[in-house]
Amino acid sequence: MSLAQRISRAPEAIAGITILICLMLVALSAPLLFPGDPLAISGTPLLRPFVDATHWLGTDRLGRDVLAGVVHGARTSLLVGLVSAAAAIVLGSVVGTLAGFAGGLLDELLMRVTDAFQTVPGFLMALAFVSTIGPSLMVVVTAIALASWTAPARLVRAEVLSIRERDYVASARAIGMHPLKIAFREILPNALPPVLGLSAIIVAGAILTEAALSFLGLGDPNRVTWGGMIAEGRAVLRSAPFLSIIPGVALVLTVLGVYLAGEGLVEATSRRSRA
Amino acid sequence: MRPLLQVSGLTKAFKRGGRGVPAVQDVSFDIGPAETLALVGPSGSGKSTLARLVTRLIEPDGGSILFEGEDILRLKPKAMRAMRARLQIVFQDPGSAFNPRATVSRAIADSLKIHTGFSQGERRTRVRDLLERVRLNPDLAERSIHDLSGGQRQRVAIARAMASSPTLIVLDEAVSALDVSVRAEILHLLKRLQRETRVAYLFITHDLGVVRAIADRVAVLDDGRIVEHGSAQEIIATPQSPTAQALVAAVPRLRLQAQ
Amino acid sequence: MRRLLQLKEFGVAYEGGGDNSALALEAVDLEIRAGEKLALVGESGSGKTTLALALASLLPSHARRFGTMAWEASEPRPGGDIGFVFQDPGGSLNPVRPVGDTIAEVVRIHRHQDRRTAMRMTLTLLDQVRLPDPERIARAYPHQLSGGQRQRVALAAALAGDPKILVADEPTSALDTVVQAAVIELIQSLTTTAGMTLIFISHDIALVSEFADRIAVFRSGRLVEVGTPDEIIFAPGQAYTRHLIEAHRAVGF
Numbered sequence: 146m147s148l149a150q151r152i153s154r155a156p157e158a159i160a161g162i163t164i165l166i167c168l169m170l171v172a173l174s175a176p177l178l179f180p181g182d183p184l185a186i187s188g189t190p191l192l193r194p195f196v197d198a199t200h201w202l203g204t205d206r207l208g209r210d211v212l213a214g215v216v217h218g219a220r221t222s223l224l225v226g227l228v229s230a231a232a233a234i235v236l237g238s239v240v241g242t243l244a245g246f247a248g249g250l251l252d253e254l255l256m257r258v259t260d261a262f263q264t265v266p267g268f269l270m271a272l273a274f275v276s277t278i279g280p281s282l283m284v285v286v287t288a289i290a291l292a293s294w295t296a297p298a299r300l301v302r303a304e305v306l307s308i309r310e311r312d313y314v315a316s317a318r319a320i321g322m323h324p325l326k327i328a329f330r331e332i333l334p335n336a337l338p339p340v341l342g343l344s345a346i347i348v349a350g351a352i353l354t355e356a357a358l359s360f361l362g363l364g365d366p367n368r369v370t371w372g373g374m375i376a377e378g379r380a381v382l383r384s385a386p387f388l389s390i391i392p393g394v395a396l397v398l399t400v401l402g403v404y405l406a407g408e409g410l411v412e413a414t415s416r417r418s419r420a
Numbered sequence: 421m422r423p424l425l426q427v428s429g430l431t432k433a434f435k436r437g438g439r440g441v442p443a444v445q446d447v448s449f450d451i452g453p454a455e456t457l458a459l460v461g462p463s464g465s466g467k468s469t470l471a472r473l474v475t476r477l478i479e480p481d482g483g484s485i486l487f488e489g490e491d492i493l494r495l496k497p498k499a500m501r502a503m504r505a506r507l508q509i510v511f512q513d514p515g516s517a518f519n520p521r522a523t524v525s526r527a528i529a530d531s532l533k534i535h536t537g538f539s540q541g542e543r544r545t546r547v548r549d550l551l552e553r554v555r556l557n558p559d560l561a562e563r564s565i566h567d568l569s570g571g572q573r574q575r576v577a578i579a580r581a582m583a584s585s586p587t588l589i590v591l592d593e594a595v596s597a598l599d600v601s602v603r604a605e606i607l608h609l610l611k612r613l614q615r616e617t618r619v620a621y622l623f624i625t626h627d628l629g630v631v632r633a634i635a636d637r638v639a640v641l642d643d644g645r646i647v648e649h650g651s652a653q654e655i656i657a658t659p660q661s662p663t664a665q666a667l668v669a670a671v672p673r674l675r676l677q678a679q
Numbered sequence: 680m681r682r683l684l685q686l687k688e689f690g691v692a693y694e695g696g697g698d699n700s701a702l703a704l705e706a707v708d709l710e711i712r713a714g715e716k717l718a719l720v721g722e723s724g725s726g727k728t729t730l731a732l733a734l735a736s737l738l739p740s741h742a743r744r745f746g747t748m749a750w751e752a753s754e755p756r757p758g759g760d761i762g763f764v765f766q767d768p769g770g771s772l773n774p775v776r777p778v779g780d781t782i783a784e785v786v787r788i789h790r791h792q793d794r795r796t797a798m799r800m801t802l803t804l805l806d807q808v809r810l811p812d813p814e815r816i817a818r819a820y821p822h823q824l825s826g827g828q829r830q831r832v833a834l835a836a837a838l839a840g841d842p843k844i845l846v847a848d849e850p851t852s853a854l855d856t857v858v859q860a861a862v863i864e865l866i867q868s869l870t871t872t873a874g875m876t877l878i879f880i881s882h883d884i885a886l887v888s889e890f891a892d893r894i895a896v897f898r899s900g901r902l903v904e905v906g907t908p909d910e911i912i913f914a915p916g917q918a919y920t921r922h923l924i925e926a927h928r929a930v931g932f
Contacts, residue, residue: 311516312511312513312516312517313516313517313518313519313520313522315472315477315509315511316509316511316517316518316577316580317519317530318477319475319477319504319508319509320504320508320530320531320534320535320580320583320584321500321501321502321503321504321505321531321534321535321584322501322530322534323501324497331519334521335519335520335521462855462856462857462858463825463826463827463854463855463858464825569723569724570723595930597852599722599723599882600882600883600884600885600923600926600927600930600931601722601882601922601923601926602722603926603930604925604926604927604929604930607929607930608929626855626856626857627855627856627930628856628932629856629930629931629932630930632930632931632932633929633930656932666857667856667857669860670856670857670859670860671856671931671932672856672860672883672885672886672888672889672927672931672932673885673889673931673932674884674885674888674912674924674927674928674931675885675888675889675908675909675912
């Protein structure tokens with residue numbers, strides 16, 4: 146059975162992937178749906194949702210369209226979430242592979258660095274990083290990646306330690322393969338599956354961290370973010386709660402989609418390895 | 421004639437619970453070109469450790485290994501990797517000796533890539549040649565190793581070992597996990613390859629039946645030491661040490677021959 | 680000898696993930712007698728293990744049986760009336776429990792004993808499989824034992840339910856020849872003393888010729904022939920049996 150077939154049998158995977166595909170389509174087509182600057186004033190302030198056909202989800206305190214904000218915000222959320230999670234996994238995998246494969250002093254050194262990063266709470270580290278260097282998309286991505294690479298690093302190292310002792314690694318050494326090639330071509334690909342299982346949690350965590358940073362005003366000021374929208378709405382929470390609720394729902398849906406899709410994927414791949 | 425491999429005073433201990441447990445103690449032997457030396461011993465006698473020491477997959481605590489006149493323990497990593505073309509190993513478990521993602525052709529071509537300047541096309545031709553030499557259908561080349569039977573996998577392992585034209589192959593219990601009938605076929609294959617290429621074998625096993633079928637000389641190992649040494653016929657007919665006697669007695673015999 | 684079981688046109692198919700279901704065993708006619716030592720011999724994929732699992736009611740859930748398997752008495756309960764020893768002695772023991780507990784649990788379930796009696800009987804069993812210092816072994820975890828010791832422990836666990844039938848599936852393939860000879864001798868003498876039926880699966884026709892009453896040769900899911908070792912080895916009726924014997928002569932004594 147192919148991977149696609151197995152995924153199609155897991156209802157949670159279908160639900161998750163559907164949510165994510167919709168979100169990505171929305172994010173990709175944002176400039177077409179709402180061509181102007183989503184931060185520009187486009188109507189009367191504080192219009193309620195579902196009353197004006199041109200501002201379907203209403204407007205905020207400054208008269209900016211909420212739907213345009215949510216749609217453009219999806220771009221930021223997904224971009225930051227995926228890129229920073231990918232960076233964290235790549236960094237973690239490289240560190241974990243080198244530490245596990247080389248052993249000895251290098252292992253000791255890399256793992257103490259990992260410890261150092263892990264003892265500082267991830268969100269505080271990202272916060273400190275962004276507030277020192279200044280908020281921009283690149284900085285936010287870097288900050289989140291730095292805050293979340295340690296878990297994949299530890300996981301990969303543990304896998305590599307067990308795979309390193311297998312016969313096929315000895316076989317690769319016996320035919321004279323270069324150690325770096327053994328580490329990254331023979332060992333790493335076989336150490337990745339559990340990390341991919343973790344990736345959904347990392348992506349979801351990255352999206353939430355980005356939202357939290359934006360909520361505190363540390364997001365890229367030139368982009369709409371859901372966190373920023375929720376923070377904006379806070380001032381008028383009693384009179385216009387929808388301003389915070391709508392981006393909040395978008396955030397919940399995204400994280401849920403990521404979790405479900407990840408869960409389904411792990412389920413599908415583990416079924417393959419059992420067969 | 422100068423021996424191909426000359427091992428002397430090889431010693432290795434493993435740390436266990438803070439103290440060193442000796443696995444191989446002061447082991448010396450040599451192998452000539454196109455010769456088969458069997459290292460026989462019960463489990464725990466240090467055979468597999470010795471296989472890995474001789475191929476320098478682990479480093480000994482003491483002793484020397486002269487291969488083709490060179491002390492391989494003194495070779496720098498790069499020179500050692502080049503040397504591995506001529507010093508190969510086949511492991512016991514054909515299930516775990518390959519990257520789970522590998523195809524047959526990749527498993528064999530990896531070695532060609534490292535040790536020859538062949539182009540991709542030449543490598544493909546060579547892989548098919550090698551598969552034919554180990555009597556496998558060349559059309560299996562693009563199959564995943566996991567689709568093959570144990571005997572077929574062991575043939576691929578032998579083809580991989582032969583790819584770099586070695587002068588010595590260490591066979592670490594290479595037929596022990598196979599059915600008796602498959603075992604006979606693989607031994608037959610190994611003998612034919614030896615005739616064709618004059619490769620020498622260091623054959624590690626616990627089974628004197630297999631030894632009788634393939635070995636010229638035998639060294640009996642117990643508790644990390646060589647306790648007896650002689651021609652295969654001698655040791656099987658008149659074992660001297662208690663270890664060798666137990667090994668001879670333990671080989672299954674067809675009932676009629678025993679009675 | 681009294682008949683224990685009659686197989687008629689017996690077969691097993693494994694249902695694949697989709698529409699492909701593989702026939703592992705087909706059209707087997709075989710009588711098993713109470714108290715005999717029957718060897719099932721064949722190469723991998725011959726169906727010998729499938730038959731062993733079917734006899735012990737241990738087939739996986741996606742297996743489908745057809746034909747008849749008629750027991751003279753009621754169908755035996757796995758663990759109690761029928762003991763099973765697997766090829767990999769490590770795999771059949773719980774890695775995080777002392778081996779004594781594993782055996783004692785079987786005793787408690789199948790012999791309905793209290794904890795203390797079960798532990799005492801466990802020590803007797805460990806002594807019966809000729810493990811030195813049963814008290815120490817009972818407290819050991821599987822990884823602290825050698826392969827031969829683990830297989831003896833697995834044998835003790837298989838005997839713990841006081842079975843009438845012992846099924847041993849390649850119990851010595853993972854062991855070296857010296858330990859193999861000792862384990863075979865042990866299985867043989869224990870089953871003889873207790874009058875147990877032994878069903879022994881192996882790919883080595885010479886190995887089983889040393890102790891089996893009858894040998895059944897399997898190939899590609901079919902029973903090729905069955906007979907006493909003398910019949911099978913002296914006068915093999917089938918080319919395939921001759922092939923197995925030749926293979927042994929090439930790699931044995």
